[in-house]
Structure formats: structure tokens, C-alpha cells
Amino acid sequence: MAFLVNLYALGAVLIGIRNRDRRFLESGKNGIGAVALLTTFATVLLAYQFMASDFSNSYVFNHSATDLPTLYKFSALWAGNEGSLLLWAWLLAVYAAAAVYFPRREAEEMLPYVSAVLLAISLFFTFILNFVTLPFASMNPVPAQGMGLNPLLQDPGMVIHPPTLYAGYVGFTVPFAYAMAFLFTRKVGDTWIKVTRRWTLWSWLFLSIGIIFGAQWAYVVLGWGGYWAWDPVENASLLPWLTGTAFLHSVMIQERKGMLKIWNVMLIIVTFLLTVFGTFLSRSGVLASVHAFSDTTLGAWFLIFMATTLAASLYLAFDRMPLLREDNQFEAVLSKESSFLLNNLLLVGSAFAVFWGTIFPLISEAVRGVKVTVGPGFFNQVNVPIGLVLIFLVGICPLIPWRKASWNNLKDNFLYPVLILMVFLVAGYLGGIRKIAALLGFGSAAFVLTTLALEFYRGVRARRRMTGESIPVALGRLVFRNRRRYGGYLVHLSIIMMIVGITGSSAYQVEKVYTVKPGQVMSIGNYQLRYSGLGETEQGRVGIVYADLTVTEKGYTYPAPLRATKEFYPNMDQPTTRVGIKGGLKEDLFVILNGWEKDMTANFKIYVNPLVAWIWLGEYLLVAATVFAMWPQRRRLSRANLVSQAAD
């Protein structure tokens, strides 16, 4: 039945390409609808098989069991290659249907081409699902019990992380398809950028959520004390985010000034390819990684697909180069345009460095026959300086004027932020922040906060002068009537919150290892943890060994003990560690029960991770602010329409 999906897709592509005929076009559109319905059906069917623990399906058998909690039965859907790729194909089909059935009027001419591109990509995934990794392979005889789900994946983070990441990955396909359609139709203009703004934001939003939930999952579940290890699969999700973020910013320049057109086309091509590359990296296992999946035939297919797409899209872009002539030129070295350009260079430079570091083992093996890996040190040494400059740019960019900045203007805008930065640096240094990266990290955050506050203050002041509104009303209307702009500022604010968290936790993490007997006390930072022995309990077929630690902070003893556990799952030879975390805005106390002996001597690893909570808080603000910036501004539009109608 999944094969039918493929046939439909194939037929629809062929018809879609012969677009001269209206009837064929309609049929192509229906084909997209059919693909969407059929992949939806396949996904729902697989989900149903998981819920019903139907082990006649070998994929279900391999990733589920009857006693798995309902939530994880459902999330086991994307625990392996087959299900993940089905999710990809399904999301793509649904997005394609959404793009085709609810088009923007100004983009109607492009639609046949958009459909063709989307269908061609969808064809690849349905092909893979039907001939390479089959989500509906059957088992005979039907086993009574499944293999169970990898306990590491039994966490709310893993329920949310893969689908959101994929929703983001796949979303970039639509702007890519529009960019290709723009090149195909030779229709001069920026329509493709305007109609895909929401698609880009949507994808960027989900990609961001996916990445951060992945980090949160790693923090809570993997239990090594951190949230980001520059693991190839982590890098794979960061790469399209970096180029996607660059794209999100550089399209503004094209919209406003008609510049950077070639750059934007290239960026979306690269971003789309990186989303496929990310899927390829995590699903083919070419690089040793904590996520060790392996299926080399799948990898080969992905490589062919990526190479073809790259060649085709680059050919198209170079062939249509005259379409991409710039309307304007940079007028001054110091201007908003140039700050956007710098932002783009840094983001893409960082993406390139991450990409290079990630694939270097493959390159060195191919060239010199020795696999050489680069450690996290490389990624940190390159990305921390780039990141710091980027953060300062977040502060500078909104305040610097278009076209050309004058000295007076710079003085007006940056006097206070720079003063605050100086005061902060001096105070921070005297206050004991001696690590240069931490000082600059917090300093840049303070700088950006000041510029953001200044922007809001000026907006409110201008509004009050014009309308005489009270401060809260003026602030509310200012923000609500300029959603895109102030939503963007709030996204910047959320990034700053995360930077504060990242700076604090990476510069000031404290780590201690203790081997203790019952009754002994371990101390770290302001905390004392008293170990009083191990307990045992059971949850269904899962055996749990736990240590309840009594935590005292600066003389205050918390009523509830902190529990660190090891869980023993059926079918899994090794226990799974569940970290005990006592979180707060200031810092997290993070306890790992490492192991024990018969006399209850136990080994613990304890961390104090400062400010980590700010990363997750920043994430919530990021979601809220992005949705806010995306939200259609109906009221104002309709009012404008009324005015123009009245004028007619």
C-alpha cells in the first residue's frame, strides 16, 4: 500500500512537469493531495500497529513491547530508520499539499514548478521507504512480545525532539522548491522570498525547538553532565540552523534593498541540502557517534540524491544568473546592510567550520588513508569567538541606520550600551569573573540587553509623543502593531538568555567524584549531600535501584531527597542511568549514581551546572516570540484595505 503512494507520486510528478495543460496541472495537484492522504494513512497505520503492539510488523517488533507506556509506544514510531524516514516523507507530503492547496495569490504562476520540485524530492523518500528501508516488513511467525524500546529513548525529550527537528528539516524544502520555481519561471522579482517568509520562520522555529530539546534530552538522559558535545549528529542539526538563520536575515536585505540575490538562492540550496545531509548523517552512521546507526545502502542512496540535487540546483542558479542582478549596491562600509552581511558571513563561516570538523575524518581517510578526528576543542575554539562577535552584532544591527552610518548617529545609539559594557566588564572583573570568554559572554549579553531596552524605550517615547498614550498602552501597541520587528527583538532576547546559560554552564561547571559508604557526606559548592544507602523497587518489568540523597544548601536541609537511579530494563543487558537534578535559576545540582558494591559502597559523580535553566527558559521565549512574529497581522491589513477601497 505504501507502494501505491509511490506510484501516485511518480504519476503526479510526470503530469506536473507537463504543465502546459490545465487538466494535467489539476491532476498533478490532486496527485499531491493523494500522496499526502496515502502517506498520512501509512503513518496512521504504523502508529496504530504500535498502539496495538502488532508484532507481525518487524519494525514494531524491534522497537516496542506490550508493557511500554502508551506515550512511548507512540514515540517508538520514530525510534528507527524506517519510521523516521516515513515521518520525513509524511511531513513533506503534508507540507506540499499545504503549499499547493493554500497558495498565495501572487505565487500562482510558480505553483506547477513548486509542485514538481516537491514531488521529485518526495519521490526519493517514498522510493527509499518502498525499496530500501521498509517500515511494513512482516514477521513470520508473529512473536508474542516485542524487543522493547531503547530505554534512552524513553524520555519526554525523545517524544518531542525528533518530530520537531524533522518538522524543521522538512520545512526548508518548501522555500527551496520556491527558489527553484523562481529560477525555472524566470520571473523577475522577490515573490519567492515574500511567499516563503512564514515557511522559513516555521521551519526555523521547529529546527530551534528540535535542537534545544535534543540538548535537553542529552542533559537529562545521557548523564555526562553537559548538553552539547559537538557530536556529528548534533552538528548535523546545527548546520542547517546556522545557514537557515543566515537566510532568515539576508532575505530582509533582498526585500528591503534588492541586494544579495545570488547569495540568498545559494543559502537556501545549501540549507536544504544540509537538512538532507543531517538526515543522512544520523541515519547512515558514516561517522562514529553516540547515535550509532548503520545502514550503508541507505547512505549510498542519500549521497546520490544529494549530489543530484546539488548539481541540478547549482546548474539552474548559474544558468539564470542574469535574473539575480543586484538592484542596489553597498553604499558604505558602516551601515545596516553591511552589518547584515557580516552576520551572514559569520553564520556561514561558523557553519563551514562545523561542517569541516564534522566530515574531516572522512576526508582525511579518503585523502591520506588515516581517519583523523577533531575534538570538541576545535569546535569551541572556532565557534566561541565567532559567537561572541555575532552576539555583539545582535546588539549593533538594530541600531545602525540603513545605507550609511554617521559619527553622530553612532554616538547617539551606542554611547549608553558601550558605557554599560565597560562598566560591566570592569565590575565583572573586580567581582571575580576572570575567564575572558565568560567576561565577554556576559558582557555581550549586557550590551545587547541595553540596546534592546533602548529600542523599546525609543519606540514607546515616539508613540507617546504622537498619541499621548500611557506607557503600558504605548508599549503594547508598539509591539503588537510591529509584530515582525519586535517579535524579532524578543527572539534576540531569548538568544541572549541562552547565551547567558551557555556561558555560565560552560565556564563555571564544577565536577566531583565520590566513593562513599552509607552515612557519609559528599560536598560540592554550597551543597552537602548525605548518602544513606540504596533502595530497590519495581515498575512493571523495570527494576530500579535508587539512592536518596539528603541535600543541604548553606545550612538549609531540603525536605525532599534528591533521587539518582539506575533502571534495569527487560531485553537490555545494561542498566540505564537516571540523573537526579535539583534545578534552579541560579544553578543545577546534577547527581549521577555510577555504581555500587555489595556492601553498599557507592560511587557518585556530582556536578554543579550554573545558569543552565536559562537555556530552557530562553527556548520558551524563543517559541513564543517566533510565533508572535509569524502571526498574520489581519486587523491592520483590513484597515488598510478599507482605506484603499474608500479611496477608490
Added chain:
Amino acid sequence: MNKRTRLFIGVGVILAAIAFLMFSAFSGTTMYYYKVDEILAKGGGVTGKPLRVQGAIVPESVSFDIQVPLLKFNLRGESGGTIPVEYKGVKPDNMAQATSAIVEGRIDSKGVLVASKLLLQCPSKYESERKGS
């Protein structure tokens, strides 16, 4: 000097800065990735260098002292030769189940691979192994 050239110079400087960052970060953080047999073939040539070594875990050789804590085991290559590994840390949960490992660390003067990081590989977790059944 016109604006275009100045802009190009600006872009060039930034790209050069990024390239420099990559280059300078690169030298200190690279690690050679070898299999056990390759290490044995090189003899003392790799002593003290940061390495990533892949090999099979010899199950009988695993010993763990929780007091230190110190984990010791041997990595075996395809030819049968072994390298002793010492890891100052706690035995990972999946040690018993792991068949092979990637060890990051340096080889000391006694020929012991002193590990800073262990990455265990557990085949049964991954479906490709099970597909045959």
C-alpha cells in the same frame, strides 16, 4: 579607494579571520583514529600523541576498582594482538554488553592506553544486526 574595494577588503579580512581561527584551532585538537592492529604495527611511534583507538573488548580482561575508581581492560585487534587500557572513571552501564569500544586517550611509556573518554559499541542495540533473524 572606492566602496566596493573597501567592502571586498572587509569581507576578505573576515574570511581570513575565520580561516585563521579554524587553522589555529585545528592543530591542537586533532586526534588520529587507529585500529588496534595499526597501533601495534607502529610500535612506540604513537606514544604520547592524542589517539582514538577502536578495537574489540576482551571480556575476561575487564576489571574495575570502585574505590579509585579505575577501569582496566584490553582491546584486541583483528590479528589477535592486544593493548591494555586504563580509564580513571566509572564503568559505563553497557560495559558488560559492549563488544567493541572506541577509546580516546594517549599511550604512556609503558604502552598502556590511558583513556580520557570511552565510547562503547553495542551491536545488539542496532537493527541491522537483528535483520537476519
